[in-house]
Amino acid sequence: MRRDDEGRSDDEPVGQTANPSSDGLNSTNNEAPPIQLLVRVGDNLPRVTPPGYAVATDLLAELLDGIDRPHAFAPPDRHTGLCRICGATATLTFEHIPPSSAGNDRRARSSPGLPLLTSDQPLNFPKTGWTPAQRGVGGYVLCKPCNEFVGQRYILEYGQLAAALRKQVDGAFAALGHAVGGLDLDLAGWALGDVARAGLVTVMDVAVHDRLLRRYPELTNVVRQPGTPLPSTLRLGLTVVLGTRARLSSPVCQADPDGCVVFSEAALAPFSWTLSFLEPGLRSLPHTADVSEWLHHGQNHRPIHAQLKLPVGAVVSPTPGDYRPASLIEANLPTDR
Template identity: 30%
Template sequence: MRNKDTCKLCGNFETLTFEHIPPQGAFNSSPVLFQDKENLLDKSSYRYGGRKRSNRGAGGYHLCGSCNKNTGSWYANDYIDFAKQGAYVLTHRVYANNFICAEYEIKPLNVLKQILTMFVALDNSGFFLKKPSIREFILDRKSKSLPPDIRLLMYMSSAISLRNPLSWSNMDGYARTFGEITFIPFGFHISIETPTINRPFCDISNFSDFEFGEESLITLPLRHLIPQSILPGLYL
């Protein structure tokens, strides 16, 4: 536990609980080293250029107990199952032009909402708190109303941990609002209110067409990408 703060999801001033991002069962139970704004941007800090250690795995105190419990019980296990299938595919399939095409038996809407929950939890800018349509989509587990200005895309990755939840930059000649979360075996890219960048992503925004709890066999052609730096959209 830690002192009260604003929950990134519901916006209430509550005692925050530790949120694993991605869920603990999705290969996120071991200590990790990470970098935050202080390490990357604050040249006056003695921590600049260094890394911080989280003994509990990747994550932090981002959500209140209620939001953590609800999203965990609604979506986390389905994402964990998706990640385990992805890990098997990553280690057992032959790459074809750096693409790995496989079938996944998943609950698409549940998975989509867990991914969005991760983006919202990691946002330190307050951007998502000003977007009630996104929070309402997550907190109403039966809602299929993904805001039309949001695109969620994905790729496959063997990167252990690289998270860039939200960025504003000029890429490919266009000012964009976008972000990424990468944690083996997947990487996720979000574009908000701007066209997606021209990268070999697989668009999974249509996962919102499914019902909550509905299971489906989905074929995903996923490009294998390794992030080049902390900046989203750049790969080796």
């Protein structure tokens, strides 16, 4: 059986961690709230309100409005809905999240995030409760014109850069015998604006209905009019990731005594794309490189100087934004006393 460069067989499914609703990708159970606060028992942490908490909760209430309705998050079936790029009501087409040109073209298994987040073995993919995805990780989220526009303009460059990064990461691993913590890259000659727009589409794809566009309508032009910058309160982040799992998340909040981070994520090796919301009082997601400036480049613009240090992590945890290796996660799991 042939295996790819990450050790995954052709018919071995990718584990997809999806939006943490209580009953699947498209929660319609009105008895259980789709957003739940998880508190680990026994931590003895002080109950303090972190900075930015009120801003984060108000923002999430807006971005996640309607998450308990059908077809809210990466819907797996064809339907008439709201395009995540232009906001038009249309019969939506299937979009690979992230693009199939980066290796997302194999059968996958999809699981909602909440059972994994609350499991005493969160790194083990569940034996039951998952659904098959024969075409790879994705959903019916784009109208046909937007899907074709992105495919024709941006996807080829995206796939070529993904292949080049895979080769470089594998080379570093072979030389050192372990994964590297970061890569110093010379990206001169790559159409970085096109790559970033394809990456931005992946995190727009995991929005709830059109709620992201309602708050930030400029995002349509960022995708469809190359060179248009992001709104000033948004940040596009990029991390090189290892592993065979995908992790998709609509906007979520990470809160600690230092503050709150609100972000969405679409991750599958070799890229994890994140969109951080930098409303006043909120912080940016750590362990990501800010590539928002790439969006200023026009289509097929290839800079002669482009240096970037990209962090490298793993996608093994069900927790959005967690790039720790399995060994470190397991070492920090709570144990029975």
